[in-house]
Amino acid sequence: MLTPPAQPYTVDSLYYTVAPGPWGLMGLAASNKGLIHIQSVISSEKAYVNFLKRSFVNAPEKNPKRLKPATDQLRLYLKGKLRNFDVPIDFFTGTTFQKQVWKKLSSIPYGETRSYAWLARSVKRPKAHRAVGNANGKNPLSILLPCHRVIQTNGDLGGYSGGLHIKRYLLELEKTGRASL
Numbered sequence: 001m002l003t004p005p006a007q008p009y010t011v012d013s014l015y016y017t018v019a020p021g022p023w024g025l026m027g028l029a030a031s032n033k034g035l036i037h038i039q040s041v042i043s044s045e046k047a048y049v050n051f052l053k054r055s056f057v058n059a060p061e062k063n064p065k066r067l068k069p070a071t072d073q074l075r076l077y078l079k080g081k082l083r084n085f086d087v088p089i090d091f092f093t094g095t096t097f098q099k100q101v102w103k104k105l106s107s108i109p110y111g112e113t114r115s116y117a118w119l120a121r122s123v124k125r126p127k128a129h130r131a132v133g134n135a136n137g138k139n140p141l142s143i144l145l146p147c148h149r150v151i152q153t154n155g156d157l158g159g160y161s162g163g164l165h166i167k168r169y170l171l172e173l174e175k176t177g178r179a180s181l
Contacts, residue, residue, distance in 0.1 A: 004051060004054035005055055008054065008055055008056050008057045009055060009056050009092065009093055010056070010057045010058065011031040011032075011036065011056060011058055011090070012033065013058060013061070014029060014030075014031065014052065014056050014058040014059065015030045015060070015061050015062075015063040015066045016029045016030075016048065016052055016060045016061070016063070016067070017063065017064040017067040017071060018042065018045045019074070019075070021040060021041070021078065022078055022169065022179075023040065023169075024041050024042070024043075025041070025042045025043075025044065025048075026038065026039060026040055026041065027039040027045075027051075028071060028074075029052060029060065029067075030066060030067055030070070030090070031092065033088065033092075034087065034088030034089045034090040035067075035070050035089050035090065035141060035144065036089075036090045036092060036141075037052075037140045037141065038140070038142055038143060038144060039051075040142055040143060040162040040166055041162060041163070041166070069087050070087045070144075073085050073086070073087060074143065077143065080173055080176075080177035080178050080179075083110040084110065085144050089145075093140065094140070097123070097131065097135060098135040098138060100123045101119065101123055101132055101135035101136065102139055102141070102145050103145075104122050104123055105119075105136075105139070105146055105149070105150070106145055106146070108146055108149040110146075111174040111175060112149065113149050113171070114149060114150055114151075115150070115151060115152060115153040116129045116132050116133050116136075116150055116151075116152060116153070116158065117129055117153050119136075120132045133158065133159065136150055136159075137161045138161075139161070142161065143170065147160070148160060148166070148167045148170040148171060149171070157171075
Protein backbone atom coordinates (compact mmCIF):
# COMPACT_ATOMS: atom_id res chain seq x y z
CA MET A 1 0.00 0.00 0.00
CA LEU A 2 1.25 3.46 -0.88
CA THR A 3 1.65 5.78 2.08
CA PRO A 4 1.28 9.50 1.44
CA PRO A 5 3.30 12.04 3.44
CA ALA A 6 1.88 13.68 6.55
CA GLN A 7 1.64 17.00 4.69
CA PRO A 8 1.00 17.14 0.93
CA TYR A 9 3.85 18.47 -1.22
CA THR A 10 3.60 21.30 -3.70
CA VAL A 11 5.38 21.04 -7.06
CA ASP A 12 5.23 23.29 -10.12
CA SER A 13 3.09 20.73 -12.02
CA LEU A 14 2.27 17.08 -11.50
CA TYR A 15 2.15 14.59 -14.35
CA TYR A 16 1.75 10.84 -14.14
CA THR A 17 1.49 7.70 -16.17
CA VAL A 18 0.97 4.02 -15.49
CA ALA A 19 2.96 1.38 -17.35
CA PRO A 20 3.14 -2.40 -17.32
CA GLY A 21 6.07 -3.89 -15.44
CA PRO A 22 7.27 -7.41 -14.63
CA TRP A 23 5.33 -7.43 -11.34
CA GLY A 24 2.16 -5.73 -12.56
CA LEU A 25 1.47 -2.03 -13.04
CA MET A 26 4.07 0.63 -12.24
CA GLY A 27 3.33 4.30 -11.54
CA LEU A 28 5.56 7.20 -12.56
CA ALA A 29 5.16 10.88 -11.68
CA ALA A 30 7.06 14.00 -12.73
CA SER A 31 7.16 17.73 -12.24
CA ASN A 32 8.21 20.19 -14.93
CA LYS A 33 11.80 19.74 -13.69
CA GLY A 34 11.98 15.97 -13.84
CA LEU A 35 10.94 12.59 -12.47
CA ILE A 36 9.81 12.74 -8.84
CA HIS A 37 8.35 9.30 -8.11
CA ILE A 38 8.40 5.71 -9.29
CA GLN A 39 6.25 3.04 -7.68
CA SER A 40 7.34 -0.38 -8.92
CA VAL A 41 4.03 -2.03 -8.05
CA ILE A 42 0.58 -0.44 -7.92
CA SER A 43 -2.75 -2.19 -7.65
CA SER A 44 -4.44 0.06 -10.23
CA GLU A 45 -4.23 3.42 -11.94
CA LYS A 46 -7.02 4.67 -9.69
CA ALA A 47 -5.02 3.69 -6.58
CA TYR A 48 -1.94 5.53 -7.90
CA VAL A 49 -3.97 8.65 -8.73
CA ASN A 50 -5.49 8.56 -5.23
CA PHE A 51 -1.98 8.28 -3.74
CA LEU A 52 -0.85 11.28 -5.81
CA LYS A 53 -3.93 13.30 -4.78
CA ARG A 54 -3.16 12.63 -1.11
CA SER A 55 0.59 13.29 -1.56
CA PHE A 56 0.51 16.54 -3.54
CA VAL A 57 -1.41 19.78 -3.42
CA ASN A 58 -1.38 19.80 -7.24
CA ALA A 59 -3.94 17.78 -9.14
CA PRO A 60 -2.25 14.95 -11.09
CA GLU A 61 -2.55 15.17 -14.87
CA LYS A 62 -2.20 11.98 -16.89
CA ASN A 63 0.50 12.62 -19.47
CA PRO A 64 2.20 9.49 -20.86
CA LYS A 65 3.97 11.56 -23.54
CA ARG A 66 5.82 13.70 -20.96
CA LEU A 67 6.91 10.55 -19.11
CA LYS A 68 7.77 8.55 -22.25
CA PRO A 69 11.57 8.91 -21.92
CA ALA A 70 11.47 7.56 -18.35
CA THR A 71 8.99 4.82 -19.26
CA ASP A 72 11.05 3.78 -22.30
CA GLN A 73 14.25 3.66 -20.26
CA LEU A 74 12.60 1.62 -17.51
CA ARG A 75 11.32 -0.87 -20.10
CA LEU A 76 14.79 -1.22 -21.63
CA TYR A 77 16.38 -1.63 -18.20
CA LEU A 78 13.85 -4.29 -17.21
CA LYS A 79 14.66 -6.18 -20.44
CA GLY A 80 18.38 -6.10 -19.55
CA LYS A 81 19.14 -3.67 -22.39
CA LEU A 82 19.93 -0.49 -20.45
CA ARG A 83 22.46 0.01 -17.67
CA ASN A 84 22.31 3.75 -16.98
CA PHE A 85 19.37 6.14 -16.87
CA ASP A 86 19.61 9.68 -18.16
CA VAL A 87 16.25 11.22 -17.40
CA PRO A 88 16.02 14.46 -15.41
CA ILE A 89 15.28 14.06 -11.71
CA ASP A 90 13.59 16.58 -9.43
CA PHE A 91 14.75 16.11 -5.82
CA PHE A 92 12.04 18.34 -4.41
CA THR A 93 11.66 16.46 -1.13
CA GLY A 94 13.79 14.70 1.43
CA THR A 95 16.19 15.84 4.09
CA THR A 96 19.72 16.89 3.20
CA PHE A 97 20.94 13.52 4.50
CA GLN A 98 18.36 11.56 2.45
CA LYS A 99 19.32 13.45 -0.70
CA GLN A 100 23.01 12.68 -0.06
CA VAL A 101 22.17 9.00 0.25
CA TRP A 102 19.91 8.98 -2.82
CA LYS A 103 22.50 10.75 -4.97
CA LYS A 104 25.24 8.36 -3.80
CA LEU A 105 23.12 5.37 -4.89
CA SER A 106 23.63 6.31 -8.53
CA SER A 107 27.39 5.82 -8.11
CA ILE A 108 26.96 2.09 -7.46
CA PRO A 109 27.80 0.42 -10.78
CA TYR A 110 25.28 -1.74 -12.63
CA GLY A 111 25.59 -5.38 -11.59
CA GLU A 112 27.46 -4.60 -8.38
CA THR A 113 26.35 -4.27 -4.77
CA ARG A 114 27.54 -2.23 -1.84
CA SER A 115 26.81 -2.58 1.86
CA TYR A 116 24.83 -0.25 4.05
CA ALA A 117 28.13 0.31 5.91
CA TRP A 118 29.82 1.38 2.67
CA LEU A 119 26.97 3.76 1.92
CA ALA A 120 27.14 5.26 5.42
CA ARG A 121 30.90 5.80 5.08
CA SER A 122 30.51 7.29 1.61
CA VAL A 123 28.14 9.99 2.89
CA LYS A 124 30.57 10.66 5.76
CA ARG A 125 28.31 9.18 8.45
CA PRO A 126 30.19 5.91 9.17
CA LYS A 127 28.02 4.86 12.12
CA ALA A 128 24.71 5.71 10.45
CA HIS A 129 23.96 2.27 8.92
CA ARG A 130 20.38 2.31 10.18
CA ALA A 131 19.78 5.90 9.03
CA VAL A 132 21.13 4.97 5.60
CA GLY A 133 18.73 2.02 5.52
CA ASN A 134 15.83 4.31 6.43
CA ALA A 135 16.83 6.79 3.71
CA ASN A 136 16.98 3.90 1.23
CA GLY A 137 13.46 2.89 2.23
CA LYS A 138 12.21 6.40 1.48
CA ASN A 139 13.88 6.56 -1.95
CA PRO A 140 11.17 8.04 -4.20
CA LEU A 141 12.85 6.81 -7.39
CA SER A 142 13.52 3.13 -6.79
CA ILE A 143 15.13 1.29 -9.70
CA LEU A 144 16.34 4.60 -11.21
CA LEU A 145 18.28 5.36 -8.01
CA PRO A 146 19.37 1.77 -7.38
CA CYS A 147 18.71 1.20 -3.68
CA HIS A 148 18.32 -2.49 -4.60
CA ARG A 149 22.13 -2.61 -4.98
CA VAL A 150 22.59 -1.99 -1.25
CA ILE A 151 22.82 -5.15 0.84
CA GLN A 152 23.99 -6.14 4.31
CA THR A 153 27.70 -6.55 5.00
CA ASN A 154 27.22 -10.32 5.45
CA GLY A 155 25.68 -10.64 1.97
CA ASP A 156 22.05 -10.88 3.10
CA LEU A 157 19.68 -8.75 1.06
CA GLY A 158 18.36 -6.61 3.89
CA GLY A 159 15.09 -4.86 3.14
CA TYR A 160 13.42 -3.36 0.10
CA SER A 161 10.31 -1.21 0.18
CA GLY A 162 8.94 -2.85 -2.97
CA GLY A 163 9.44 -6.33 -1.49
CA LEU A 164 12.45 -8.65 -1.41
CA HIS A 165 11.17 -10.55 -4.46
CA ILE A 166 11.65 -7.37 -6.51
CA LYS A 167 15.11 -6.74 -5.05
CA ARG A 168 16.12 -10.33 -5.94
CA TYR A 169 14.67 -9.89 -9.43
CA LEU A 170 16.60 -6.66 -10.06
CA LEU A 171 19.89 -8.06 -8.75
CA GLU A 172 19.48 -11.21 -10.87
CA LEU A 173 18.60 -9.11 -13.92
CA GLU A 174 21.77 -7.07 -13.50
CA LYS A 175 23.87 -10.17 -12.89
CA THR A 176 22.62 -12.23 -15.84
CA GLY A 177 20.77 -9.86 -18.16
CA ARG A 178 17.48 -11.64 -17.45
CA ALA A 179 15.41 -12.60 -14.46
CA SER A 180 12.35 -14.62 -13.67
CA LEU A 181 9.64 -14.18 -11.11
